[in-house]
Amino acid sequence: MIVELRQYLLHPGRRDVLIDLFDREFVESQEDLGMAVLGQFRDLDRPDHFVWLRGFADMPARRAGLEAFYGGPVWKEHAAAANATMIDSDDVLLLRSDPLPLGPRTGSRSPYDLLVFYRDRPWPADLALDGALATLHTEYAVNDFPALPVRAGEHALVALTRSGCAVPDLDGLTRTDHLRLMPTERSALR
Template sequence: MIGKWAGAMMMAGTVIGAMTGAAAGTARGQTADADDAQIVELRQYRLVPDVRDDFVALFDAKFVESQERLGMRIIGQYRDHDDAARFTWIRGFRDMAAREQGLKAFYFGPVWQANRAAANPMLDDNDNVLLLKPAAPGLGFAPAKARAPDAGGDAAGGAVEVVIEYLWKTPDAGFAAFFADEMTPALEAAGVDVIAAYVPLGEPNNFPQLPVRDDRKLLAWFVRGDSHDAIAAALARARGSDRWQSRVAAVLHDAEERPPQTLRLDPTPRSALR
């Protein structure tokens, strides 16, 4: 394998099939086209020690607009709140054909070729990737307002959390509908800002130079708030509510193969979703 991020795509080359149009961002707020989040990669990176700030600065400066100009969407990028060696980001596409075309264009293109020598030595493991689709209509990421224009300084914070439910069965066996019809209303009634929910795509990876996990029995849901403490308080209200206890708790417990994983994420200065 040549390099760590793009594998065999490290060779120099020209942009292949560059796509037109730029992505619009990510959180709820604007009325722009949201079809560019029909396919999503949830990418969790482990970095070598003591380089995360440098990686964030490089990513925010070089890898946001350069990908969006090729038709991909950088939904958000984050420091892991609980692990100083982790960086998580979310990338969206209109469909699998757009994914293949966009990734080829970027990893063969001039921006990655000019910056890969700086990025790759900071990566320890970049294979923890989920390839996802919306769990139900209306549960994909909606567009957002424009992000901060440059990578310098600290933008107003906020917090994002991802809850990955590990299930006994694939989510299309009933859990995705249960999440949309019962869990989401119960969460939102308690003040939890549920911004999206995604399930495994279940199709072959059409850009194998970037590996993805083959997990099929999970559902990932995304929330945001002013802080992680605020999110925790809202989740506690939801789980303590009569609605949750009567209509959610038992079904959720039976569906879970093991306890969920929660990613507590701090947006970088230029993350659109915060």
């Protein structure tokens, strides 16, 4: 599975406006086109950030889904309102993962920790982290939908967990980001 980890910097006080719009208009409209809206989150430490995960079967499905959505009627109707909430929407990692542990979009929610480990070279493709619900690695395919930039040249290993996980003991670790995330009311990751 191909996964985008998308982190949006928003204008102060606009996060809930975007979340309401996103959860109302952008979940089923993307899923109807073959994409998976895996999770939408409030960053608990950065009140002006919205984080979400979007999945695709493979890179050709990603391109087809993005072309259909961003060229389609739902985005055309709501793009101005969504973009008015954002300062920057280009902080995106393109990742590869096994399927994520999704549930129904109703019921109780609890926070996640999302850890991003950066290295000066690629991570072993089969590396999984103890304690992680899901482990994702950088996808090195060329971004074939340049209208939505992704960060190039990164060697990221991403762990989604409820209670932290072991830091990988490998040479070349250059940085670690730790995001504490609360799922929105319509997130499939609860």
